[in-house]
Amino acid sequence: MAAKQAIALVAGVGPGTGAAIAKKFASLYNVVLLARTPNSYEATVKEINESGGTAIGFPADVRDEVSIKNVFEQVTKEFPDKPVAAAIYNVGGVFIRKPFLEQSVEGFKLGYETSVLGAFIFAQAALPHLISAARSSLSHPPSLFFTGATAAVKGSPYLQSFSPGKYALRSLTQSLAKEFGPEGVHVSHFIIDGVIDTPKTKEWLKDAPEGSKIDPAAIADTYWAVHQQPRTTWTWELDIRPYVEKW
Amino acid sequence: MAAKQAIALVAGVGPGTGAAIAKKFASLYNVVLLARTPNSYEATVKEINESGGTAIGFPADVRDEVSIKNVFEQVTKEFPDKPVAAAIYNVGGVFIRKPFLEQSVEGFKLGYETSVLGAFIFAQAALPHLISAARSSLSHPPSLFFTGATAAVKGSPYLQSFSPGKYALRSLTQSLAKEFGPEGVHVSHFIIDGVIDTPKTKEWLKDAPEGSKIDPAAIADTYWAVHQQPRTTWTWELDIRPYVEKW
Amino acid sequence: MAAKQAIALVAGVGPGTGAAIAKKFASLYNVVLLARTPNSYEATVKEINESGGTAIGFPADVRDEVSIKNVFEQVTKEFPDKPVAAAIYNVGGVFIRKPFLEQSVEGFKLGYETSVLGAFIFAQAALPHLISAARSSLSHPPSLFFTGATAAVKGSPYLQSFSPGKYALRSLTQSLAKEFGPEGVHVSHFIIDGVIDTPKTKEWLKDAPEGSKIDPAAIADTYWAVHQQPRTTWTWELDIRPYVEKW
Amino acid sequence: MAAKQAIALVAGVGPGTGAAIAKKFASLYNVVLLARTPNSYEATVKEINESGGTAIGFPADVRDEVSIKNVFEQVTKEFPDKPVAAAIYNVGGVFIRKPFLEQSVEGFKLGYETSVLGAFIFAQAALPHLISAARSSLSHPPSLFFTGATAAVKGSPYLQSFSPGKYALRSLTQSLAKEFGPEGVHVSHFIIDGVIDTPKTKEWLKDAPEGSKIDPAAIADTYWAVHQQPRTTWTWELDIRPYVEKW
Numbered sequence: 001m002a003a004k005q006a007i008a009l010v011a012g013v014g015p016g017t018g019a020a021i022a023k024k025f026a027s028l029y030n031v032v033l034l035a036r037t038p039n040s041y042e043a044t045v046k047e048i049n050e051s052g053g054t055a056i057g058f059p060a061d062v063r064d065e066v067s068i069k070n071v072f073e074q075v076t077k078e079f080p081d082k083p084v085a086a087a088i089y090n091v092g093g094v095f096i097r098k099p100f101l102e103q104s105v106e107g108f109k110l111g112y113e114t115s116v117l118g119a120f121i122f123a124q125a126a127l128p129h130l131i132s133a134a135r136s137s138l139s140h141p142p143s144l145f146f147t148g149a150t151a152a153v154k155g156s157p158y159l160q161s162f163s164p165g166k167y168a169l170r171s172l173t174q175s176l177a178k179e180f181g182p183e184g185v186h187v188s189h190f191i192i193d194g195v196i197d198t199p200k201t202k203e204w205l206k207d208a209p210e211g212s213k214i215d216p217a218a219i220a221d222t223y224w225a226v227h228q229q230p231r232t233t234w235t236w237e238l239d240i241r242p243y244v245e246k247w
Numbered sequence: 248m249a250a251k252q253a254i255a256l257v258a259g260v261g262p263g264t265g266a267a268i269a270k271k272f273a274s275l276y277n278v279v280l281l282a283r284t285p286n287s288y289e290a291t292v293k294e295i296n297e298s299g300g301t302a303i304g305f306p307a308d309v310r311d312e313v314s315i316k317n318v319f320e321q322v323t324k325e326f327p328d329k330p331v332a333a334a335i336y337n338v339g340g341v342f343i344r345k346p347f348l349e350q351s352v353e354g355f356k357l358g359y360e361t362s363v364l365g366a367f368i369f370a371q372a373a374l375p376h377l378i379s380a381a382r383s384s385l386s387h388p389p390s391l392f393f394t395g396a397t398a399a400v401k402g403s404p405y406l407q408s409f410s411p412g413k414y415a416l417r418s419l420t421q422s423l424a425k426e427f428g429p430e431g432v433h434v435s436h437f438i439i440d441g442v443i444d445t446p447k448t449k450e451w452l453k454d455a456p457e458g459s460k461i462d463p464a465a466i467a468d469t470y471w472a473v474h475q476q477p478r479t480t481w482t483w484e485l486d487i488r489p490y491v492e493k494w
Numbered sequence: 495m496a497a498k499q500a501i502a503l504v505a506g507v508g509p510g511t512g513a514a515i516a517k518k519f520a521s522l523y524n525v526v527l528l529a530r531t532p533n534s535y536e537a538t539v540k541e542i543n544e545s546g547g548t549a550i551g552f553p554a555d556v557r558d559e560v561s562i563k564n565v566f567e568q569v570t571k572e573f574p575d576k577p578v579a580a581a582i583y584n585v586g587g588v589f590i591r592k593p594f595l596e597q598s599v600e601g602f603k604l605g606y607e608t609s610v611l612g613a614f615i616f617a618q619a620a621l622p623h624l625i626s627a628a629r630s631s632l633s634h635p636p637s638l639f640f641t642g643a644t645a646a647v648k649g650s651p652y653l654q655s656f657s658p659g660k661y662a663l664r665s666l667t668q669s670l671a672k673e674f675g676p677e678g679v680h681v682s683h684f685i686i687d688g689v690i691d692t693p694k695t696k697e698w699l700k701d702a703p704e705g706s707k708i709d710p711a712a713i714a715d716t717y718w719a720v721h722q723q724p725r726t727t728w729t730w731e732l733d734i735r736p737y738v739e740k741w
Numbered sequence: 742m743a744a745k746q747a748i749a750l751v752a753g754v755g756p757g758t759g760a761a762i763a764k765k766f767a768s769l770y771n772v773v774l775l776a777r778t779p780n781s782y783e784a785t786v787k788e789i790n791e792s793g794g795t796a797i798g799f800p801a802d803v804r805d806e807v808s809i810k811n812v813f814e815q816v817t818k819e820f821p822d823k824p825v826a827a828a829i830y831n832v833g834g835v836f837i838r839k840p841f842l843e844q845s846v847e848g849f850k851l852g853y854e855t856s857v858l859g860a861f862i863f864a865q866a867a868l869p870h871l872i873s874a875a876r877s878s879l880s881h882p883p884s885l886f887f888t889g890a891t892a893a894v895k896g897s898p899y900l901q902s903f904s905p906g907k908y909a910l911r912s913l914t915q916s917l918a919k920e921f922g923p924e925g926v927h928v929s930h931f932i933i934d935g936v937i938d939t940p941k942t943k944e945w946l947k948d949a950p951e952g953s954k955i956d957p958a959a960i961a962d963t964y965w966a967v968h969q970q971p972r973t974t975w976t977w978e979l980d981i982r983p984y985v986e987k988w
Contacts, residue, residue, distance in 0.1 A: 065846050100920055101868060105806050108861050112853060116905055120849050127842060141490070155915030163916055164857055164909035171908035174896025179841055181490045182456075197479070209429075211479045218480030225472030231490040232444070232458045233465035238485035243388070243428045243478040312599050347673055348621060352559050355614050359606060363658055367602050374595060402668030410669055411610055411662035418661035421649030426594055635984070675984045676950075691973070703923075705973045712974035719966030725984040726938070726952045727959030732979035737882070737922045737972040 003054045004030045006083045006138055007075060011035075011062055011122050012091035016198035017147065019044040020216035021088055024224050026053035028139070029085050032075050033057040062091050062118030072125045083133035085140065086227055087126035089119050090147040093169075095162035107161045115165030116172055119146055123176060127185065134184030141234075143186045143227045146173045150193040150247075170237075177236045186234050188226050192219065193241040212244050250301045251277045253330045253385055254322060258282075258309055258369050259338035263445035264394065266291040267463035268335055271471050273300035275386070276332055279322050280304040309338050309365030319372045330380035332387065333474060334373035336366050337394040340416075342409035354408050362412030363419055366393060370423060374432065381431030388478045390433045392470055393420045397440040397494075417484075424483045433481050435473050439466065440488040459491050497548045498524045500577045500632055501569060505529075505556055505616050506585035510692035511641065513538040514710035515582055518718050520547035522633070523579055526569050527551040556585055556612030566619045577627035579634065580721055581620035583613050584641040587663075589656035601655050609659030610666055613640060617670060621679065628678030635728075637680045637721045640667045644687040644741070664731075671730045680728050682720050686713065687735040706738050744795045745771045747824045747879055748816065752776075752803055752863050753832035757939035758888065760785040761957035762829055765965050767794035769880070770826055773816050774798040803832050803859030813866045824874035826881065827968060828867035830860050831888040834910075836903035848902045856906030857913055860887055864917060868926065875925030882975075884927045884968045887914045891934040891988070911978075918977045927975050929967050933960065934982040953985050 008029035010022045019041075022031045026048045033041040033055060041057040048055035056078060060067045075084075093115035096107040126144060133142040151159055152166035170189055177187035195201050197213035205212045219240060226235050241247060255276040257269045266288075269278045273295045280288040280302060288304040295302035303325060307314045322331075340362035343354040373391060380389040398406055399413035417436055424434035442448050444460035452459045466487060473482050488494060502523035504516045513535075516525045520542045527535040527549060535551040542549035550572060554561045569578075587609035590601040620638060627636040645653055646660035664683055671681035689695050691707035699706045713734060720729050735741060749770035751763045760782075763772045767789045774782040774796060782798040789796035797819060801808045816825075834856035837848040867885060874883040892900055893907035911930055918928035936942050938954035946953045960981060967976050982988060 100917065101865065103861075103865075105858075105862065109858070112857075112909070116853075116909075117846075117850070120844075120901070121846065124842060124844075151912075155912040155919065157916055157920035160861070160913055160916045164912040167908040167912035168853070168857075168905035171892075171896040171905040172901055175898055175901045175904055176841065178494065178896065179898035181492070184490060186490070211477075213479060215477060215479040218477050222472070222476060222480065222482065225469070225475075228472075229469060229487075230458075230462060230465050232460060232462040233469065233487055234490055235469065235485045235487055238482045240476075240480055240482055243431060243433070243481055245428070247425065347670065348618060350614075350618075352611075352615065356611070359610075359662070363606075363662075364599075364603070367597075367654070368599065371595065371597075398665075402665040402672065404669055404673035407614070407666055407669045411665040414661040414665035415606070415610075415658035418645075418649040418658040419654055422651055422654045422657055423594065425649065426651035672988065675986070678984060680984070705971075707973060709971060709973040712971050716966070716970060716974065716976065719963070719969075722966075723963060723981075724952075724956060724959050726954060726956040727963065727981055728984055729963065729979045729981055732976045734970075734974055734976055737925060737927070737975055739922070741919065 003079065004028060006030070006085035006133070007032060007079050008086035008088070009034065009075065009084065009126065010088045010090060011060070012089065012147070013041040013044060014198070015043070016196050016200070017216045017219050018090045020220035021090060021223055022055065023048060024220035025086060026055060030054040030079055030082065034060045034062070034071060036061055062122050063113045065121050068121050068125045072129065083136045083138060084126065084129035084142060085133060085138050086143045086145065087122065087130060088145045088223065089122050091118050093149070093162055093165050095165070097158050097162070099158060100160050103161055111161040111165040112168065116168040119169050119172055127180060130185045131180070131183050140228050141184055141186045141231045143188065144176065144180070145188045145190065145223055145226070148189050148191045150191060152191055174236070181234070184231060186227070186229065186231065188235055189237045190223065191237065191239040193239055193247060194245045209244050212242050214240060214242055250326065251275060253277070253332035253380070254279060254326050255333040255335070256281065256322065256331065256373065257335045257337060259336065259394070260288040260291060261445070262290070263443050263447070264463045264466050265337045267467035268337060268470055269302065270295060271467035272333060273302060277301040277326055277329065281307045281309070281318060283308055309369050310360045312368050315368050315372045319376065330383045330385060331373065331376035331389060332380060332385050333390045333392065334369065334377060335392045335470065336369050338365050340396070340409050340412050342412070344405050344409070346405060347407050350408055358408040358412040359415065363415040366416050366419055374427060377432045378427070378430050387475050388431055388433045390435065390474045391423065391427070392435045392437065392473070395436050395438045397438060399438055421483065428481070431478060433474070433476065433478065435482055436484045437470065438484065438486040440486055440494060441492045456491050459489050461487060461489055497573070498522060500524070500579035500627070501526060501573050502580035502582070503528065503569065503578065503620065504582045504584060506583065506641070507535040507538060508692070509537070510690050510694070511710045511713050512584045514714035515584060515717055516549065517542060518714035519580060520549060524548040524573055524576065528554045528556070528565060530555055556616050557607045559615050562615050562619045566623065577630045577632060578620065578623035578636060579627060579632050580637045580639070581616065581624060582639045582717065583616050585612050587643070587656055587659050589659070591652050591656070593652060594654050597655055605655040605659040606662065610662040613663050613666055621674060624679045625674070625677050634722050635678055635680045635725045637682065638670065638674070639682045639684065639717055639720070642683050642685045644685060646685055668730065675728070678725060680721070680723065680725065682729055683731045684717065685731065685733040687733055687741060688739045703738050706736050708734060708736055744820070745769060747771070747826035747874070748773060748820050749827040749829070750775065750816065750825065750867065751829045751831060753830065753888070754782040754785060755939070756784070757937050757941070758957045758960050759831045761961035762831060762964055763796065764789060765961035766827060767796060771795040771820055771823065775801045775803070775812060777802055803863050804854045806862050809862050809866045813870065824877045824879060825867065825870035825883060826874060826879050827884045827886070828863065828871060829886045829964065830863050832859050834890070834903055834906050836906070838899050838903070840899060841901050844902055852902040852906040853909065857909040860910050860913055868921060871926045872921070872924050881969050882925055882927045882972045884929065885917065885921070886929045886931065886964055886967070889930050889932045891932060893932055915977065922975070925972060927968070927970065927972065929976055930978045931964065932978065932980040934980055934988060935986045950985050953983050955981060955983055
């Protein structure tokens with residue numbers, strides 16, 4: 001099958017949300033998958049290519065500016081002259097849950113670096129491509145999406161290495177939406193509130209009612225719906241949770 | 248064309264968002280349109296019926312409990328045994344913008360009654376039907392949607408007859424989402440931030456960049472996308488604004 | 495003891511927060527206490543007068559515009575030529591906690607009327623006096639304070655007759671702060687989050703750690719501290735909760 | 742004059758808010774002033790000591806864990822057996838305002854490090870002392886206060902190196918309030934919204950109405966009022982702005 005006319009990048013692809021988003025966006029775009037280690041994205045790359053889509057993966061650490069710039073250069077070589085229609089930052093904040101007084105400076109920095117420093121680096125690499133894409137005639141406005149969490153709007157004990165980074169990410173996305181909206185780039189922040197149904201969470205919530213975990217494919221459908229919004233009618237932020245979630 | 252298998256009600260149908268939502272939901276449902284006066288919905292009813300859908304309209308004042316209960320009874324007679332798949336409260340708060348000290352008690356009440364008292368009455372009439380629908384096998388979870396405004400999250404001078412009602416509505420929708428989510432009813436609140444492109448606003452923002460007004464059809468697409476979310480993956484709240492909006 | 499040079503009005507005086515605020519403000523002002531029935535304020539009026547302050551009470555229903563206007567007229571007669579230094583709306587929202595589908599329209603309106611309609615009426619009667627006081631040479635800027643609740647920022651199941659009114663009140667206070675701040679009137683909103691220690695709550699939280707209830711006298715100290723802020727340095731909103739409160 | 746019975750530390754002391762807070766808290770406590778360079782605090786230390794208080798200063802970079810731990814060790818030696826009654830993080834976020842695509846990774850990190858990493862390090866050093874003080878019989882509960890900014894609740898274009906750090910700080914303070922409130926430590930976050938009247942801002946807002954800048958001494962009074970709250974009646978967050986501020 002012929003390659004698609006534009007590119008979607010997804011950073012933070014494991015077997016859950018990232019894979020689902022990549023598969024969804026592969027219906028219209030060539031997808032580029034980023035993860036720290038290839039085994040996080042290899043199965044998804046294979047699945048997309050085998051089902052008629054076009055996907056490639058790159059190992060990259062979003063905290064490493066050089067690494068991310070290299071990826072964008074390679075993408076440009078791989079898909080010359082194709083605009084970037086979507087760049088999605090889905091990197092889960094890595095963090096260490098523990099009492100505040102037992103947290104190390106390194107542990108505290110970890111959440112910041114994976115949640116928001118990586119987002120900064122990714123956004124800076126992606127935006128010139130997205131701004132340029134906004135001037136081409138794509139079917140949907142180019143999108144810069146960020147996956148957030150409940151911890152972006154609520155601080156909790158023991159989550160000092162997670163929540164501040166997610167608050168910071170939320171703030172960054174709002175700054176970006178205000179700065180780059182008028183340039184035609186659609187910036188959105190998705191607050192995922194609940195347990196996502198992935199291999200890792202298979203044994204969680206065993207006693208909860210059926211459907212208590214968020215479906216990654218349905219998250220991907222929502223990202224896709226937001227991506228399809230015309231520039232007159234953009235969503236910056238929405239929340240997503242299961243019907244039985246307490247909040 | 249045969250009638251559809253379920254019903255969608257839209258309260259607050261004029262030539263803008265309400266009409267667009269009705270037309271969108273008419274692709275899958277028999278639609279019932281409510282407005283205070285028939286001339287608000289007649290053109291849309293006609294358009295839907297002529298293009299192969301099924302629509303009826305009822306004049307009703309959402310502030311009048313009896314009036315709204317009557318509508319639901321008539322709907323039940325009109326479409327016997329059909330579940331209610333969606334009930335959408337799109338009534339724009341009526342209000343009077345003026346200095347606080349010139350505002351009358353009646354003017355202050357007006358915003359409250361149209362924004363949130365009407366929503367209370369509409370929700371109470373709709374929920375038994377929606378809960379019942381949640382136990383049937385509809386393609387999408389039954390939805391109870393409310394159209395809100397920026398004034399739901401930001402108080403402003405001269406808007407005392409508008410903003411408190413919108414804050415109250417937002418609160419009501421959160422209470423309802425928490426109470427009826429576990430019963431399978433999807434409750435959402437849409438914050439519309441900007442000028443909607445309707446006949447009434449035709450002359451507004453003449454000097455603004457192209458695309459500075461929100462497209463009602465795109466709002467309807469977003470409502471539809473949220474309606475399609477499975478119960479594992481529900482959005483309670485999202486905002487919608489044009490790419491050039493200052494916020 | 496000679497009467498003080500200015501007046502403070504407190505609406506919603508029972509044996510808890512209202513009484514404590516009245517006693518605190520009586521140290522500098524003649525205080526006027528409002529409640530629906532005189533037995534709510536009589537003990538406090540007596541206590542203030544016996545301890546060298548000046549207090550009078552008026553029965554008034556804040557939902558009744560005429561009743562409130564009468565009070566302000568009588569106050570003007572009682573204390574001729576004295577400016578109004580503070581007007582404090584401390585009326586607890588009256589509401590009925592129950593499942594949404596069992597709530598009546600009257601029950602729903604009750605919370606609205608006591609929380610926000612009364613605040614509207616009280617503010618309209620008080621503001622001309624406060625604006626006028628802002629031009630006199632009082633020691634502290636005239637203040638218009640409102641007691642709010644957690645329900646002003648969080649919707650919950652079964653609280654549909656309470657929370658929307660508190661959201662609306664919060665919005666109203668923000669509108670007022672923005673409109674009347676520049677005129678020299680200090681408008682504030684106090685979010686009380688927790689059980690207040692009053693005769694009514696004597697038996698509550700029996701098994702909780704010592705100090706689990708909010709001290710009305712300490713609330714009054716906080717209101718007083720905010721009242722003392724100069725106009726360069728005003729607080730619109732703060733929260734108050736016990737050290738052990740979960741939130 | 743004899744040294745006071747407890748200690749207050751203020752990190753981030755220049756000629757504005759930090760100095761005012763230090764002078765205010767010096768009325769009851771021995772105060773310890775921290776700044777990166779001694780010339781930031783020397784005048785204030787001198788002024789406090791000359792007016793009968795007790796003050797010492799230490800140069801320290803809040804981003805440097807070792808430096809901050811050293812300060813606390815020295816403080817313990819300087820004032821043996823005296824509890825820490827207050828620790829106030831008043832470090833203004835250092836940041837570089839510029840278009841997002843011109844911002845460097847270092848510039849982005851700068852705001853984070855000064856706003857929130859420093860706060861983390863300071864809080865970790867202070868909390869063991871504050872928890873211990875909560876078990877002694879001080880007149881007021883030990884306090885851990887943080888100075889925030891409007892940018893803590895609102896993202897803006899060109900402020901990507903400032904606002905995310907302030908959001909993160911706000912989140913951190915909420916986590917800390919929830920974790921250490923029950924241990925008797927009062928954690929608060931002050932949102933300063935407006936220009937503070939300092940030597941640096943002397944020429945700003947020249948054409949604005951009188952009183953358009955926030956008075957540092959009045960900020961200090963507010964911090965002091967919050968410090969005096971008993972543990973039954975604590976404020977976590979409040980905002981502060983001039984009466985004419987637009988918001």
